[in-house]
Amino acid sequence: MEINDAANTPLPDNRRPDVLSKLLYDVLVELGEDPSRPGLVKTPQRWAEALITYTQGMTQEPEEHLNVIFKLEEDDYPSESDDMVLLDNIQFVSTCEHHMAPIRGVAHIGYIPNNKSRVITGLSKIARVVSVFANRLQVQEQLTQQIATAIDKHLDPLGVIVVIQAVHYCMIQRGVRQHDTRTLTTARRGAFLSKSELEFKFQEYLKLKINTNNL
């Protein structure tokens, strides 16, 4: 698996929809289509704008969201604590960098705040970080690792775990045509690497949602 470091570096937002749409016009001609027929006449422009939206995360830094932090009071978070903050079913759509096809999935994320700094972040910020990385050209393994690294770097928690389950439209529409295959990837940092019981706890907490579907 090739992991592309360049995908970690945000770009200035200088993408040009007019240039992209001309390129798609040529693609349509090469496919044997008539780009001037009514159904296609606005397609290159729509596609260009959509592609820029799908890849908006290329121009964004996760720091933009993870710099919003709060501190737990010392009395509220004892120094021996390994309690975790867990968010499940964060939905995302990404784009596979090998086939430019959609990846649709959910992320489950848990982290254990550092018991010295007691730093936490806004819950919505974790979902925003998923969105920043998902809105880049991706492979699922890399997406999972990037989210874990960003949370680890900015919140300096005792540990972080990211689990992603996704379906890849490049597997559905072409090649092996597998409609029901889910790909599951994990990334662990800190205490989640050294204490396997924490990963077990994380999995047990994820199961609790079965009883809360009507919330």
Ligand code: ZN
């Ligand atoms: Zn693919």
